[in-house]
Amino acid sequence: MRLLLVKLHNLWQTTPSCRGLLGHWLLIPSDAPPMNPLEMQIGYKFRNPLLLAEALTHPSISSERKSFPFDNQRLEFLGDSVLQLVVTEHLYALFPNSSEGELTKLRARVVSRDNLKDHAATLSLGRYLMIGHGEDVSGGRTRASTLADAFESLVGAVYLDGGLEQVRRFILQQIQSSFEKLLQDSEKSNPKGELQEILQAISQATPEYILLNQSGPEHRKHFQCSVTWERRELGRGTGSSKKMAEVAAANAALTDRAWGRLRLR
DSSP states (O other): OHHHHHHHHHHHHHOGGGHHHHTTGGGSOTTOOOSHHHHHHHTOOOSSHHHHHHHTBOTHHHHHSTTOOOOSHHHHHHHHHHHHHHHHHHHHHHOTTOOHHHHHHHHHHHTOHHHHHHHHHHTTHHHHOBOOHHHHHTTGGGOHHHHHHHHHHHHHHHHHHHOHHHHHHHHHHHTHHHHHHHHHHHHTTOHHHHHHHHHHTTOSOOOEEEEEEEESOGGGOEEEEEEEETTEEEEEEEESSHHHHHHHHHHHHHHHOTHHHHHHO
C-alpha cells in the first residue's frame, strides 16, 4: 500500500494534467479488469493509465454512481476528430487520383460505426468496459454503438498520452484490414489489367512497374512506383505498399492517357 501511495504521489507531482483524476482514483470500481493485456494487445503502454481508465468508462456508470468523476464521452469527441484526420491523410496518399467526393465516400466506409464496432470487438474492448449494471445486463458490452464509441475514446486517450505519431501508428495498425478491403474493391476494376489490354492493342510491349522510392518507418511505409511502356513513363503513384503504389500508377496512366502522344513523337 505504501508503494502505491508513493507512485500516486510521484504521478501527482510530475503530471499536472492528471491531478484531478488522481483525486478520484479510489472511485474506480474494484472489480475493473486489469488493463495490461489490452496494452500488450495494442502495443502501447500508457504513461498515464487513468486516461485508459477514462476511455473505457461508459456514461451509464455515472447514473449509478453519482460521484463518479468521469466517463469516456469527451475522449470519444476528441478521438473522432483524430481518427478522421489520420484516415483522411492515409486515404489521400493511398488514392492520389481519387476526387474529393470519392475520398469522402471511402473515409465514410472506414470510420463507419459498424466498421469501428468490428475493430473494437477484435480488441475485446467490451470486456474491459466499466459499465453500469443496467446497461450491462441489457447487452451494452456488445452493443455496436457502445463498442464504436469505446474505440474512438481509446484513440483519444492514446493521442493525449502519446501524441500524433503514436496514435497514427495505433490507428493504422488496427484498421489496416479496412484499407486492404478498399484496395481489393479498387482492384476489382483491375486498372493494371485495363492498362495492359489497351497498350497491347497498340504494341506487343507490356507495361513495366518500377519501384522508385521506399521510405518511412516500419509501421508507416511509403512507396512510389512508376509504370513505363516502350521505355517511356506513363504515370506515377504512391501507396502504403508496393502493390498499392502500382495500382495508383496504373490509375494515373489511365487518367493521363499519354501513350497516344508518345507514339506520335
